[in-house]
Amino acid sequence: MNLGQWARDLGMGIRFAFAGGREGWVRAVLTAVGVGLGVALLLLSTALPNALSVRHEREQARMDYSFSAETRPKADDTMVIANVDTTFREKDVRGRLVEPEGPRAPLPPGLSAYPAKGEMVVSPELKRLLASDDARLLRERLPYRIVGTIGESGLVGSRELAYFAGATGLAAHVESGRTTRLDRFGEVNPTPEPPDPVLILLNIVVIVVLLMPVAVFVAAAVRFGGERRDRRLAALRLVGADGQMARRIAAGEAMAGALLGLVLGTGFFLIGRQIAGSVEVAGVSVWPSYLNPSPALAALVAVAVPAAAVGVTLLALRGVVIEPLGVVRTAKPSRRRLWWRLLLPVAGLGLLYPMIGQGRGDGDFNQYLVVSGVLLLLVGVTALLPWLVETVVARLGAGGVAWQLAVRRLQVSSGTAARMVNGIAVAVAGAIALQMLFAGVDDQYTQDTGLDLTRAQMQVNVPDGTPLTATARRFEDTKGVRKVTALGEGYLGSSSWRTEEGPNLSTELTVGDCAALRELAKLPSCADGAVFVLDGSEYSLDGPKLAKPGTRLYIESSSSGTSKEAVWTVPAGVVKAPALKDPTGNKRGGFLMTPGALPDHLRELVSGRLYLSIDESVPDAFEYTRNTTSAVDALASTAMWSATRTSERYDSIRTGLLVGAICVLLLIGASLLVSQLEQLRDRRKLLSALVAFGTRRRTLGLSVLWQTAIPIALGLLLAAVVGITLGTVLLKMTDTPVGVDWASVLAMTGMGGAVVLLVTALSLPPLVRLMRPDGLRTE
Structure with a gap:
C-alpha cells in the first residue's frame, strides 16, 4: 500500500469537499453537523469521569462530621x-x-x-x-x-x-x-464501602448503552449525501481516476466532514459546557470547570472519528461500481445474507453466558466480557435491521399512492432507511435491557422503612430539654397539621452509663400525654402522673425486670452522649400494659411516663420526637411545618416519611442513567432531523417532478411519513426482542428472577417512536418548500 498515494487522494477528497461547489460544501456541512453532535456527546462522556471525581473531592473537602469517638476540646484552632x-x-x-x-x-x-x-x-x-x-x-x-x-x-x-x-x-x-x-474540614480516615459487583455491572452497562447510539449516529452521519457523492465520483473516472483512487477521494470527502465535525463538536461541547452550569437535571448540577475531558480520551475521539469516517465510507463503497459514465448499482441487488448478521448477537450471548448465575457470591463480573458481550448484542441490532427492513418491504404489496411511493422508495434504498433508524433501535434496545435490570434488582437496594404513613407523614426532632407540651401546641396551631403525637425519649440503665462496660440491664423511656401513649400501648386507664411498663416489646425485654418499686435507674438522653446523667427511682404503682406498634412500625419496650410523673431534673435529658399527620390538600403544608420547626429551635430537624428507602449508590447510578438518557435522546432527535433534511435535499428534483406531474402535496407528505414509520416500526420491534434478550441474560447474571416489565418496554418503544414522529413533523415545513416545480431548474 502506497501511503503517499493514499495521502494525496485523501487530500484531494478534502479539497473537493470544500472547493467542489455548493453541493460539496453543503454535504460537508451536513456531515459536520451530524458528526459534531456526536462528538460533543462523546467529549461530554470523556468529561464525566473528571466531573464525578471533582464533585466527590469537593464533597469530601467540605465534610464537617467528626468520626472520632472522642470529642475534641475547645482550642484557638477549633x-x-x-x-x-x-x-x-x-x-x-x-x-x-x-x-x-x-x-x-x-x-x-x-x-x-x-x-x-x-x-x-x-x-x-x-x-x-x-x-x-x-x-x-x-x-x-x-x-x-x-x-x-x-x-x-x-x-x-x-x-x-x-x-x-x-x-x-x-x-x-x-x-x-x-x-x-x-479543627479542620475533610473526611478523616474514611471507610470505603466494599465494592458491589451488581452495581459495578450496572455502571458498565449504563456506559455502554449510552455511548453505543452515539457511535452509530457518527457512523451514519459520515454517509450523508452518499448518492450525489457517487455521481460526482463518476466524473473523476471520466478524467482518468481508477476505481480505487475514486474510493480514496470519497473517503477524503467524508474525512473532511468528520474533521469539520470535530471542530463543530468541540464548539458544541464548549457551548454545552457553559449551559450545563445553569441547568439542573434530576437534582444534579455541575460547574462548567468540572467538565474537562480527559486528554487521553479526547485524543482518542479526535483520532477515532476521522478514522471511522474513512473506514465507513470504504465499507459503504465496496458494493458500488463507479464507471466513467455513471454509477452502476446492480439492477437487482443481491439479497443481504442473514447468517453472519446472526453471528454478532450469538457471539455476544456466548461471552455473557459464562457469568450467568454468578450474582454477588462469586466475585466481580469480568468487565471485558461484559463490555464485549453487550456491544456485540447492540451491534447485532445495526446488522440485523437492514436485513429485516429489506426482507419485509420486499413483501409489501399494493396500497394508496402515498403507500406505493413510500414502499418503492424503501425497496430501492432500504439501507438508507435502516441507517436512519439504527441509532433509535440501539438506544431503545439498551434502554429496555437496563430497565429490566433495574426493575429486577430494585428490591435488593430498596428497603421497606416500616413507617405507618396513615398515622404520620412527618417527624420533628427537637433538642433535649425542649418543653414538649408547649411545642406540641405550636404545631397543633400550624396551618396544615391535622394531628400531633409528641413523645419524649431517653434510655434507662441498671447502673451508670459512664462505666466502660455500661449497665447490665437497659431499657427505653417514653414520655407523653395519655393520647400520645395510647398510640404505643393498650392502656387500661390513664391520668397525668401515671407510669406504665410495656410488655410484649420486640426488642427491649428488660423493662419488666427493672420495674420493681425502689429500683434506682440511670437515665441517659437518646441524643446527648454520656456527659449528662441522672438517677430516677421507680415508684410504686407501675402498671403493665401490652405494647402496640407505634407510628414507626415498631413495638416499644421499657417505661411509659406521663409528663406529671417526670421529675424536673430529668426533663433536660429527654429528647423530643413529634409525629405529625399533615393535611396535604393545604398548599405548602410541609413548608409551614418546617417554619414552625425552625421557630421552635434552630437545631430542631424535620424528616419526611416515605414507605421505602433506596441505596444512595444505586440511586446515583439511576440518576446518572436518566441524565445520560436525556442527552442521548436530544442527540438522537437532532441527528435524525439533520439526516431527514439531508435525504429531502437529495430528493428535491424528484419531489419537484412529482409535483409538476400533478401529485398532491398531501400525498407526498404521507409518503414521507410512511417511509419513516415502516422502518421505525421494524426497528422498534427488533429493539424490543434484543432488549428483552439482553435484559434476561443480565438478570440471570445477577442471579435475579427474570421478569419482563411490559409497561416499561412499551414506554421505551413509545419514547423512541415519539422522537421519530416529532422529527418527521419538524421536517414537513422544509418538505413543503421543496415541493415546488421550480426545483427542477438547473444550471
Whole structure:
C-alpha cells in the first residue's frame, strides 16, 4: 500500500469537499453537523469521569462530621458547626450554623470570613431564590441578613442551595449528633464501602448503552449525501481516476466532514459546557470547570472519528461500481445474507453466558466480557435491521399512492432507511435491557422503612430539654397539621452509663400525654402522673425486670452522649400494659411516663420526637411545618416519611442513567432531523417532478411519513426482542428472577417512536418548500 498515494487522494477528497461547489460544501456541512453532535456527546462522556471525581473531592473537602469517638476540646484552632439542612418545595437546602472558637479556626471551603450572628453567606442559586416572590416561606425560615456568597470551592454544583449562618452557644450541643467541633474540614480516615459487583455491572452497562447510539449516529452521519457523492465520483473516472483512487477521494470527502465535525463538536461541547452550569437535571448540577475531558480520551475521539469516517465510507463503497459514465448499482441487488448478521448477537450471548448465575457470591463480573458481550448484542441490532427492513418491504404489496411511493422508495434504498433508524433501535434496545435490570434488582437496594404513613407523614426532632407540651401546641396551631403525637425519649440503665462496660440491664423511656401513649400501648386507664411498663416489646425485654418499686435507674438522653446523667427511682404503682406498634412500625419496650410523673431534673435529658399527620390538600403544608420547626429551635430537624428507602449508590447510578438518557435522546432527535433534511435535499428534483406531474402535496407528505414509520416500526420491534434478550441474560447474571416489565418496554418503544414522529413533523415545513416545480431548474 502506497501511503503517499493514499495521502494525496485523501487530500484531494478534502479539497473537493470544500472547493467542489455548493453541493460539496453543503454535504460537508451536513456531515459536520451530524458528526459534531456526536462528538460533543462523546467529549461530554470523556468529561464525566473528571466531573464525578471533582464533585466527590469537593464533597469530601467540605465534610464537617467528626468520626472520632472522642470529642475534641475547645482550642484557638477549633470551630463548632451544626447541621441545619432543610427542604423547600422538594429541593434540598444545605444549611450550617458556624461559630469559631479561636483566631485560627478553620474556614469552611468557599468562605473568606465567618458570618456574625444573625448573618449568613449563601450560594448564588439560594440568593436568587430568596430574592424571588415565591420564596416568602423560605425567607421566614432563614431570618438572617445576607452578607456574601459561597465560592465555587464550597459547592458541589452551580444550582446547589446552601448557606452558612453565624451562631453562638453551639458548644453546649456538641454531643447532640447534629453539632460537631472541628479543627479542620475533610473526611478523616474514611471507610470505603466494599465494592458491589451488581452495581459495578450496572455502571458498565449504563456506559455502554449510552455511548453505543452515539457511535452509530457518527457512523451514519459520515454517509450523508452518499448518492450525489457517487455521481460526482463518476466524473473523476471520466478524467482518468481508477476505481480505487475514486474510493480514496470519497473517503477524503467524508474525512473532511468528520474533521469539520470535530471542530463543530468541540464548539458544541464548549457551548454545552457553559449551559450545563445553569441547568439542573434530576437534582444534579455541575460547574462548567468540572467538565474537562480527559486528554487521553479526547485524543482518542479526535483520532477515532476521522478514522471511522474513512473506514465507513470504504465499507459503504465496496458494493458500488463507479464507471466513467455513471454509477452502476446492480439492477437487482443481491439479497443481504442473514447468517453472519446472526453471528454478532450469538457471539455476544456466548461471552455473557459464562457469568450467568454468578450474582454477588462469586466475585466481580469480568468487565471485558461484559463490555464485549453487550456491544456485540447492540451491534447485532445495526446488522440485523437492514436485513429485516429489506426482507419485509420486499413483501409489501399494493396500497394508496402515498403507500406505493413510500414502499418503492424503501425497496430501492432500504439501507438508507435502516441507517436512519439504527441509532433509535440501539438506544431503545439498551434502554429496555437496563430497565429490566433495574426493575429486577430494585428490591435488593430498596428497603421497606416500616413507617405507618396513615398515622404520620412527618417527624420533628427537637433538642433535649425542649418543653414538649408547649411545642406540641405550636404545631397543633400550624396551618396544615391535622394531628400531633409528641413523645419524649431517653434510655434507662441498671447502673451508670459512664462505666466502660455500661449497665447490665437497659431499657427505653417514653414520655407523653395519655393520647400520645395510647398510640404505643393498650392502656387500661390513664391520668397525668401515671407510669406504665410495656410488655410484649420486640426488642427491649428488660423493662419488666427493672420495674420493681425502689429500683434506682440511670437515665441517659437518646441524643446527648454520656456527659449528662441522672438517677430516677421507680415508684410504686407501675402498671403493665401490652405494647402496640407505634407510628414507626415498631413495638416499644421499657417505661411509659406521663409528663406529671417526670421529675424536673430529668426533663433536660429527654429528647423530643413529634409525629405529625399533615393535611396535604393545604398548599405548602410541609413548608409551614418546617417554619414552625425552625421557630421552635434552630437545631430542631424535620424528616419526611416515605414507605421505602433506596441505596444512595444505586440511586446515583439511576440518576446518572436518566441524565445520560436525556442527552442521548436530544442527540438522537437532532441527528435524525439533520439526516431527514439531508435525504429531502437529495430528493428535491424528484419531489419537484412529482409535483409538476400533478401529485398532491398531501400525498407526498404521507409518503414521507410512511417511509419513516415502516422502518421505525421494524426497528422498534427488533429493539424490543434484543432488549428483552439482553435484559434476561443480565438478570440471570445477577442471579435475579427474570421478569419482563411490559409497561416499561412499551414506554421505551413509545419514547423512541415519539422522537421519530416529532422529527418527521419538524421536517414537513422544509418538505413543503421543496415541493415546488421550480426545483427542477438547473444550471
